Amino acid sequence: MWFITNQTPKRNHKGHQHHGPHDHHTNEVKTKKSGTRKIKVVKRVLDANDMMADRMRTVFNDKKVFVLNMMSSPGSGKTTTLEKTLARIMPDLNCAVIVGDICTTQDADRLAKSGAPVIQINTDAFGGDCHLAAHVVEKAVANLNLDTIDLLIVENIGNLVCPAEFDIGEDKRVVVLSVTEGEDKPAKYPLMFRECNATLLNKTDLLPYLDFDMDLVRTSIGKIHPGMPIFEISAKTEDGFDQWIGWLVGNVKEKLGM
Numbered sequence: 001m002w003f004i005t006n007q008t009p010k011r012n013h014k015g016h017q018h019h020g021p022h023d024h025h026t027n028e029v030k031t032k033k034s035g036t037r038k039i040k041v042v043k044r045v046l047d048a049n050d051m052m053a054d055r056m057r058t059v060f061n062d063k064k065v066f067v068l069n070m071m072s073s074p075g076s077g078k079t080t081t082l083e084k085t086l087a088r089i090m091p092d093l094n095c096a097v098i099v100g101d102i103c104t105t106q107d108a109d110r111l112a113k114s115g116a117p118v119i120q121i122n123t124d125a126f127g128g129d130c131h132l133a134a135h136v137v138e139k140a141v142a143n144l145n146l147d148t149i150d151l152l153i154v155e156n157i158g159n160l161v162c163p164a165e166f167d168i169g170e171d172k173r174v175v176v177l178s179v180t181e182g183e184d185k186p187a188k189y190p191l192m193f194r195e196c197n198a199t200l201l202n203k204t205d206l207l208p209y210l211d212f213d214m215d216l217v218r219t220s221i222g223k224i225h226p227g228m229p230i231f232e233i234s235a236k237t238e239d240g241f242d243q244w245i246g247w248l249v250g251n252v253k254e255k256l257g258m
């Protein structure tokens with residue numbers, strides 16, 4: 001397992017390197033005094049990120065690596081889903097994982113048990129960046145031998161907002177929403193659901209204990225992103241895994257011509 005932290009000294013008081021703390025949250029907000037300027041700065045940050053992500057995408061395409069970006073709020077079950085997913089697909093596909101957290105290597109330790117190479121990124125030295133940006137992922141990728149990898153999975157930092165704004169050169173994006181979070185979350189955080197290619201509705205084993213309205217959440221997601229596949233899964237019991245893994249492996253094999 002590799003472990004990466006950003007060595008660049010903090011610049012802003014929250015440590016975001018390229019821009020003011022959480023400026024990328026405010027790209028729709030105009031303040032009387034400095035709104036226009038702020039928007040320009042945010043745009044430049046995102047343009048620079050997109051350029052780097054495109055460069056990485058070219059490398060991933062040349063090396064025939066499929067990249068999956070997995071996002072969600074903290075605790076919805078990304079790591080558990082990946083543990084179970086890797087156990088099922090590793091015999092057929094050569095996998096590697098990059099996992100982002102603000103602190104600790106706990107997820108990397110869990111995922112390394114799969115036998116896949118795992119790189120943990122900690123953003124604490126940035127002041128705790130709430131997403132993985134392309135330049136950080138590029139650093140992690142430099143520690144992997146892409147010639148030996150079919151599928152690179154990136155477990156993004158737990159956050160339903162910021163990671164959706166940052167392209168990291170991935171082929172597909174999935175969002176995990178656990179049923180314990182409530183059916184209102186897609187409507188409250190629409191960008192994430194608009195930007196993703198599939199939704200995993202996790203922890204369905206807990207449905208008997210909740211008032212979660214499955215029809216309502218499906219309708220809500222359908223309005224934000226019509227036609228996006230929605231997989232009802234339980235990472236605990238592996239219910240629904242055949243469909244989810246079928247979608248993932250199908251996409252990987254299509255890109256790799258397998």
Ligand SMILES: Nc1nc2c(ncn2[C@@H]2O[C@H](COP(=O)(O)OP(=O)(O)O)[C@@H](O)[C@H]2O)c(=O)[nH]1
Pocket residue numbers: 072073074075076077078079080081158202203204205206233234235236237
């Ligand atoms: N009951 C139940 N618990 C789950 C499921 N998936 C994850 N968990 C639990 O939810 C907690 C957070 O899971 P984790 O995979 O670490 O979430 P992450 O923060 O998104 O990576 C852990 O205690 C898991 O055991 C599930 O499908 N059912």
Ligand SMILES: [Mg+2]
Pocket residue numbers: 078079080107155
């Ligand atoms: Mg995790």
